[in-house]
Amino acid sequence: MTSTFILASLIEPAIGLIFWTTITFILLLVLLGKFAWKPILTAIKTREKGIEDALASAENALNDMRELKSNNEKILAEARAERDNLLKEARDTKDAIIAEAKAKSQAEADRIMSSAREQITNEKNAAVAELKNQVATLSIEIAEKILRSELSSDEKQKALVNNLMKDVNLN
Amino acid sequence: MTSKINTYKRFTSIFLLIFSLFIGFSNNLSASEPLEDTIEHGHSADTAVAAHDAHGHDAHEANGPIDISAIAIEHVSDSHSWHFWGEGHDAVAAPLPVILKGNNGIVFFMSSEFHHDNEGKTIVEKNGERFVMFEEKVYYANETPNEYGQYVTLTIDEKEVSVSNAAPLDFSITKNVAQMFISVIVIMWIFMSIAKAYKTQGVTSAPRGKQSFFEPLILFVRDDIAKGNIGHGSEKFVPYLLTVFFMILINNVFGMIPIGANLTGNIAFTLVLSVATMIVTNINGNKNYWSHIFLPHAPKAIWPILIPIEVVGILTKPFALMMRLFANMTAGHIIIISLVGLIFVFKTIYIAPVSVAFALFIDVLECLVAFLQAYVFTMLTALFIGSAVADHNEDGAHTTDDDHATAGH
Numbered sequence: 001m002t003s004t005f006i007l008a009s010l011i012e013p014a015i016g017l018i019f020w021t022t023i024t025f026i027l028l029l030v031l032l033g034k035f036a037w038k039p040i041l042t043a044i045k046t047r048e049k050g051i052e053d054a055l056a057s058a059e060n061a062l063n064d065m066r067e068l069k070s071n072n073e074k075i076l077a078e079a080r081a082e083r084d085n086l087l088k089e090a091r092d093t094k095d096a097i098i099a100e101a102k103a104k105s106q107a108e109a110d111r112i113m114s115s116a117r118e119q120i121t122n123e124k125n126a127a128v129a130e131l132k133n134q135v136a137t138l139s140i141e142i143a144e145k146i147l148r149s150e151l152s153s154d155e156k157q158k159a160l161v162n163n164l165m166k167d168v169n170l171n
Numbered sequence: 172m173t174s175k176i177n178t179y180k181r182f183t184s185i186f187l188l189i190f191s192l193f194i195g196f197s198n199n200l201s202a203s204e205p206l207e208d209t210i211e212h213g214h215s216a217d218t219a220v221a222a223h224d225a226h227g228h229d230a231h232e233a234n235g236p237i238d239i240s241a242i243a244i245e246h247v248s249d250s251h252s253w254h255f256w257g258e259g260h261d262a263v264a265a266p267l268p269v270i271l272k273g274n275n276g277i278v279f280f281m282s283s284e285f286h287h288d289n290e291g292k293t294i295v296e297k298n299g300e301r302f303v304m305f306e307e308k309v310y311y312a313n314e315t316p317n318e319y320g321q322y323v324t325l326t327i328d329e330k331e332v333s334v335s336n337a338a339p340l341d342f343s344i345t346k347n348v349a350q351m352f353i354s355v356i357v358i359m360w361i362f363m364s365i366a367k368a369y370k371t372q373g374v375t376s377a378p379r380g381k382q383s384f385f386e387p388l389i390l391f392v393r394d395d396i397a398k399g400n401i402g403h404g405s406e407k408f409v410p411y412l413l414t415v416f417f418m419i420l421i422n423n424v425f426g427m428i429p430i431g432a433n434l435t436g437n438i439a440f441t442l443v444l445s446v447a448t449m450i451v452t453n454i455n456g457n458k459n460y461w462s463h464i465f466l467p468h469a470p471k472a473i474w475p476i477l478i479p480i481e482v483v484g485i486l487t488k489p490f491a492l493m494m495r496l497f498a499n500m501t502a503g504h505i506i507i508i509s510l511v512g513l514i515f516v517f518k519t520i521y522i523a524p525v526s527v528a529f530a531l532f533i534d535v536l537e538c539l540v541a542f543l544q545a546y547v548f549t550m551l552t553a554l555f556i557g558s559a560v561a562d563h564n565e566d567g568a569h570t571t572d573d574d575h576a577t578a579g580h
Contacts, residue, residue, distance in 0.1 A: 009308065010244055010438070010501070016270075016341045017249060017439035020348040025443055028355050029414050036362035037410040040389060043369035050374065 239512040243505045247433045249347045250307050251282040255430055262287050267349055271309060272340035273300045282343070291323035291334075292316070302339070309343075310336035347440065350432035354421050361385065362417070392416050392549060400553035401560060408556055411451060415444060416549040419496065423541035426500060427534070435544070436500030438493065445489035448552045453485065456559040488555055492548060499544050503537040 146160065253265040266283035278297045282304075285293050291305035294312045301312040303322045312322035313336065324335045344352075361381060368382050378386045392413050397405040422440075425431040434440050464481040467474065510530045514522050 009306065010248055013439035013442045014249060014341065014345075014437075015439075016343050016345060017347055017437060018443055019342055020344070021351065021440050021443040024351055024355055025414075025418065025447065028358065028418065029411065031359060032362055032414050033410040036359070036366045037413055039366040039369055040362065041393070041406075041409060043366075043374045044386070044390065044393075047374040 237512070237515050239509055239516060242512060243508045246508045247436055247501050247504045248307060249345045249432070249437060251285070251304065251309075251343055251345055252287070253346050253349060253430075253432075260287060267346065268344045269309065270342040270344065271302065272342060273298065273302075273311075274339075275299050278302075278339070290319075291321040292319075294322055300339075303336075305334055305336075308334070308338065309341055310334060310338045312336075346432045347434045347437050350425060350434045351422070351440070354418075354425050354434070358417055358421050388416075389413060396546070396550050396553045400550065401557040403562075404560060405553075405557075408451070408455075408553070411447075412549050412553055415448070415552060416545050419444070419548055420542065420545035423500065423545060426504070427537055427541060433500065433504050436497060436504055438497045441493040441497040444496070444548070445493040448492060448555060449485070449489040451552075452488075452555045452559045455556060457562075459561065460559045488551075492551055496544055496548055499540055503533065503540055506533050507537070 143164075149156075251269060252267055255263045255265070257263045264287070266281040269278075269280055269282050269284075271278040275298045278300065280295060280297055284295045285304045289304055289306060291303040291310070291312070293303065295302045301322075302309050303312040304310075305321070305323045310323055313324060316322050317325070326333050326335055362385070365382050365385055368378075368380070372379075377383075393405075393409050396416070397409045397412050401408060419435055422435045426433045426435055464485070465478060467477045467481065469477055507530050510526045510533065513526050514520070
């Protein structure tokens with residue numbers, strides 16, 4: 001019999017509990033809102049933002065690194081090309097220098113040769129001239145001696161003159 | 172990104188489940204003690220029932236048939252003292268303050284002044300007024316007692332005992348109110364210390380201790396409940412939803428501790444929470460929400476039917492919230508005490524293993540329900556708020572919706 005009576009009290013809200021629940025709930029809402037949820041949610045949000053930023057900056061860093069790497073490769077390739085160029089130029093310069101030196105020495109040699117040849121020709125001419133002089137002198141001396149011996153008699157002088165004349169004509 | 176969130180969700184739900192099982196287990200380890208308590212309790216209720224039921228029979232006769240439903244309902248009801256164990260004058264109970272708004276102003280005294288009387292036999296005279304307690308309710312006492320020494324006028328018809336005495340407004344700190352104060356202190360301590368931890372440790376360090384248990388729950392409420400149901404602009408409602416969620420959750424858990432009070436299974440408590448939800452929903456209702464109620468997209472001919480239905484809908488939504496939480500929590504408690512009560516109905520100890528096994532099962536289930544009901548209440552609150560602040564009018568006017576969407580973004 002009492003069960004229905006108590007059951008009625010079970011589904012009939014008590015004014016006292018409504019009153020205290022309302023006050024407590026509003027207080028809890030205000031206090032937690034101010035001192036718990038606000039700092040907690042702010043902190044969580046800050047952390048999430050931090051994580052997001054960190055991820056974004058990591059992504060950026062990766063991109064930068066990638067760019068840097070490609071730049072590096074470009075620079076490396078350029079350097080390689082530059083080196084090849086330099087080497088090629090050096091080789092060319094060397095060849096040019098060698099060729100020039102060769103040409104120069106050739107020219108010098110030619111010049112020396114020609115001057116030597118010229119000198120030789122001059123020397124030869126001089127020698128020939130001197131030889132001619134000496135031959136002339138000798139010839140005169142010989143001719144004197146011969147003349148002296150040959151001209152010791154008249155026949156002999158005549159014969160000699162004849163002979164000489166013949167030789168001279170022949171010569 | 173999505174898979175990460177899913178894993179996180181799964182982790183959260185598994186964590187909740189494990190936690191609830193753990194709580195259930197510890198509760199049932201201690202439940203073997205309170206079993207005795209319940210037995211005694213059962214007897215007392217029995218005697219109390221016999222006192223008004225039998226009317227003329229020996230009031231202390233305890234061998235009559237046991238009214239389990241009365242015991243169960245008394246068990247889940249509010250009371251003016253915090254009963255631990257023992258019965259009648261041997262009962263060990265903490266007295267609680269009784270605050271009454273009588274005809275001569277506010278009256279204040281401790282419930283111990285009734286000397287555990289619950290049958291209207293002990294008068295407390297304060298401020299020129301005389302009060303008696305009958306079935307945990309305070310009435311003005313009659314001048315003279317009836318034949319059983321009760322200072323209340325009882326009318327007994329076939330199924331009902333009703334008291335015709337006038338009653339003062341009762342603002343007592345009852346067991347449920349005291350339970351609520353304790354739980355509020357616990358909640359404040361938990362979350363303020365967590366807030367402090369965020370401040371002192373900074374936001375870059377990993378959460379630890381209480382923080383690591385409650386942070387997933389807070390994130391769950393913020394991301395899945397608030398953002399999932401309200402969408403854009405949900406931040407504004409997150410503190411309210413968090414407060415509701417943890418108020419219900421912590422009190423559900425307290426209600427499962429054997430000497431704890433059944434606060435969330437009390438209709439006054441659920442009433443206040445659902446009225447709060449109703450207020451929050453309606454003061455935030457936008458043009459679409461109100462036009463959906465008062466200018467529905469339907470032929471004008473059926474407006475006289477539709478508008479009242481929609482208006483009633485404003486009330487039925489929070490009413491359903493109120494009843495759902497109240498009924499779920501109360502039902503769980505009643506099932507457990509009914510299973511234990513089987514021992515006394517059959518009057519044999521051999522039924523005890525069956526009772527304990529089933530009570531254990533229901534206890535574990537109740538642990539799940541404690542979380543589930545907190546979730547459901549909060550989720551539906553968010554859903555109602557979401558429908559009130561939504562930009563879109565669900566049935567029709569698509570061109571204007573698109574215009575709104577493009578203008579908004």
